Amino acid sequence: MPVVKSDAYGHGLAETGRILEQEQRVWGFGIATADEARILREAGIKKRLFLLAGCFPHEKPALKELDLTVGAVSIEMLDELQGFARRHGIRQKVHLKVDTGMGRYGVLPEEAVAIASGLRRWPDIILEGLYTHMPAADRPSDPFNVAQIEQFARLVGRVRSAGWKPRYIHMANSAAVMNFPSSHFNLVRPGIAIYGSLPENSGQHARTLKDVMSFESAIQTVRCLKAGTPVGYGRAARLENNSLVAVVPTGYDDGYLRSLSSRGIVMVRGKRCPVLGRICMRAMMVDVSAVDRPAPGDRVLLFGSAGGHALPVDEIARLADTISYELLCLAGTRNRRIFKQSIPGSASRSDQC
DSSP states (O other): OOBOHHHHHHTOHHHHHHHHTTSTTOOEEEESOHHHHHHHHHTTOOSEEEETTOOOGGGHHHHHHTTOEEEEOSHHHHHHHHHHHHHHTOOEEEEEEBOSSOSSSSBOHHHHHHHHHTGGGOTTEEEEEEEOOOSSTTOTTOHHHHHHHHHHHHHHHHHHHTTOOOSEEEOOOHHHHHHOGGGOTTBOOOOGGGGTOOOTTOGGGGGTOOOSOOEEEEOOEEEEEOTTOEESGGGOEEOSSOEEEEEESOOGGGTOOGGGTTTOEEEETTEEEEEESOOOSSOEEEEOTTSSSOOTTOEEEEEEEETTEEEOHHHHHHHTTSOHHHHHHHHHHHSOOEEOSOOTTSOSOOEEO
16 A cells, blocks of 8 residues: 555655556555545546545545545544445445554554444444554664564454454554564555655665655856855855855755755765755755866756766755655655656656646
8 A cells, every 4th residue: 555645745646646556566545635535536546545544524525426445543433434424325445543552543452342342333334454553663673663563463363353354454654564574464555665765774675765756956056256255144154165156046945954054965967065054945055166167057966866876865854854754745846846757558758747
């Protein structure tokens, strides 16, 4: 179940869905809202669409219209879904979420057992799945992970003994897919790994994934500035040597975080170049002294890969003291996107939006 919520982490929901649906092992897609479901259905997606954390009352009409599967996160939500299914003459597919340590969504384990013992309360619901979420799978040495997997496995046994035999059982996110095979059960929910980024401490898997998104800009101007020259707002940076300083017309309004001020690295013609001073709303200054004759129009790689060179988004995220998810979501949804891989079955071309 690839997770494609939040515009496929900035990569384009419809485009990502069309490509992934061609993969045989894809059961369906994890989404957050009925609006996302509509985008996917209008894009021609036929496979399951799973609302990961339930739905709001105003989204319920879409359950029938778009044929959605719902993750129920409370007994009250089960009751609401039962009422909706009865009024509309449908049998609503539902997975029950249980909280085994995230402290976010889900019924408690004892509540899950009680639900399993009283399924007749919801006759118009097809309760076909049981799932939970792992908050620490990106720290494989944390003993909580093994304890959580064992707790969930015991819960699966308890609900079966109570008379409910869920068809789908799932708990593994990207980090758990990589680090904890015992968490896979019969369905997994990879998210960030689908896009080539890595949960922390993914070890050997760092060599097997490749960034899907590349974020690029271009040099607007280049000037030779003398040692001692201040650069940017607050005169926060001061040149130590005579330097070639380029202005790149990309800033925090474009999703390049202000926390990368004087910390970020970009790449020009394969050379790593440091960001100078504070990131502006629509611009940044970069020391391009290491580049041979830099000129306006030269491409600037902010993260990803280009021309055989790579600047991993995970590295830039660490410099920004954040995670790759945030950079991908911001950059991907705030800029023009060019899809370089053609969608299977379509003409070989690049699509833009």
